[in-house]
Amino acid sequence: MDNVKKTIEYVLDLFDKSEFLKDKHLAKQYRLDHTFRVASIGKEIAIKENLNVEATVIGCLLHDISYIYKMVTKEDRKGHGRKSAEISREFVMGLDMDEHLKHELLFGVAIHVDDKSDFEGDRTILAETIGESDNIDRFDKYRLYEALADSNLDQMSLDEQLEYTTKKVNGITKLKDYVFKSKTSNKLWNDKLDYQIHYYEELLNQFRRSDYRDL
Structure with missing residues (x-):
């Protein structure tokens, strides 16, 4: 199974097992629909800009994974990119892909909300594309x-x-x-x-x- 398919299964599994979302069917469906649209946008950008398509799509698929948990405060919402990177780090590090790309996509996930990360990384076009794809869908x-x-x-x-x-x-x-x-x-x-x-x-x-x- 390729890395993108693995990531889709990982995302669907976490959403299905989420205690917070178990009675919130519409919120769950919206977040998944948004996630897959962002991944589609990211794929289009990656192809046209000669970025690594697989890493870009995986980053987009993981960008909102922290929505499996309740966000109570404004700070929770602002920090949900960093939380998503934290949640998905172990999964990403287990994928069969270049270590640099793993770090790059995780950094993109972390910074996609407020441009802040709790670990070092470079603001590459690939990393920035994750947040940009999110914003593009938000204004569709x-x-x-x-x-x-x-x-x-x-x-x-x-x-x-x-x-x-x-x-x-x-x-x-x-x-x-x-x-x-x-x-x-x-x-x-x-x-x-x-x-x-x-x-x-x-x-x-x-x-x-x-x-x-x-x-």
């Missing part, structure tokens, strides 16, 4: 749906809807200042942002048409 279409569902937009007054969508356009536009490590990551990132900006701009224009004060 499903997260747009989630944001709208959580906003209770249909319960807002028109002025609140105008304010909400204006803030969304401005906030997402500012995110375009972030520059990722690779050309492929940057393109995927900006494509996702542009889609959301366009959607919220169109939504804002529709709300503006509802304002009789402009007639």
